[in-house]
Ligand SMILES: Nc1nc(=O)c2c([nH]1)NC[C@@H]1CN(c3ccc(C(=O)N[C@@H](CCC(=O)O)C(=O)O)cc3)CN21
């Protein structure tokens with residue numbers, strides 16, 4: 001419990017997430033990149049909020065997650081943390097801020113924690129980034145792993161197709177999951193891999209495994225909130241379930257506003273001084 005706890009809402013911790021896996025309660029996770037969205041996602045009861053580097057696509061309009069910077073991720077994370085009362089806030093360390101240099105990885109993680117007030121960081125990869133994971137964990141910063149489709153390495157693969165369909169790649173993924181657990185990661189994301197493999201991973205490690213395009217036999221699910229709300233209509237992979245069509249709602253509202261301005265029905269007397 002925080003010394004300065006200012007509300008009676010019980011905050012989600014890594015310990016609570018582990019207990020949820022232990023008792024078979026599914027974990028819900030969504031992205032947020034700003035104060036307004038984070039407030040909605042948190043108040044609705046989402047367990048984990050991810051300040052994803054998908055902000056590079058969704059917020060900045062880039063083709064990939066590679067261009068977003070550590071400073072930009074910290075700006076998004078700071079805005080999210082200000083809104084969140086209950087959820088556990090995880091921040092993606094962006095491309096180029098942790099790979100191949102554990103000192104830089106630690107520095108990046110510490111900047112995120114110190115400047116944003118987030119609760120954990122997420123990194124993509126397994127054995128290749130072991131030193132960075134260990135170093136960050138040694139500073140007391142919780143680390144979430146991310147295996148399978150790892151968008152920061154998109155140019156190594158060339159496509160966003162399903163990962164680990166071949167036995168050798170599946171075996172490496174399972175070994176990487178066990179390695180991340182042994183290092184002390186508190187959870188692992190599995191993205192776009194066969195459901196049978198994801199099930200095997202979730203049964204082979206004791207820490208929570210959260211899926212996106214990894215089937216239902218994992219410990220929780222994550223989606224990009226703009227995708228599931230239907231704000232971003234271009235992105236419709238098979239794993240996405242769209243829970244609203246906010247693009248339609250927002251377009252209609254904006255069109256009504258424009259029409260009211262043109263017809264002089266906005267503002268009316270009550271909306272004037
Ligand atoms: N808006 C958004 N949602 C995401 O889930 C997301 C991002 N951005 N950016 C970072 C990564 C990239 N991710 C991806 C990207 C592509 C596919 C994918 O399945 N692509 C299909 C085509 C999808 C379609 O129908 O448009 C492919 O075959 O390339 C999956 C996850 C997941 N992440």
Ligand SMILES: CC(C)C(=O)C(=O)O
Pocket residue numbers: 031050051052053054055092189191212222223224
């Ligand atoms: C898709 C999720 C897992 C992610 O890493 C992101 O939003 O950046």
Ligand SMILES: [Mg+2]
Pocket residue numbers: 052053054065092
């Ligand atoms: Mg990401």
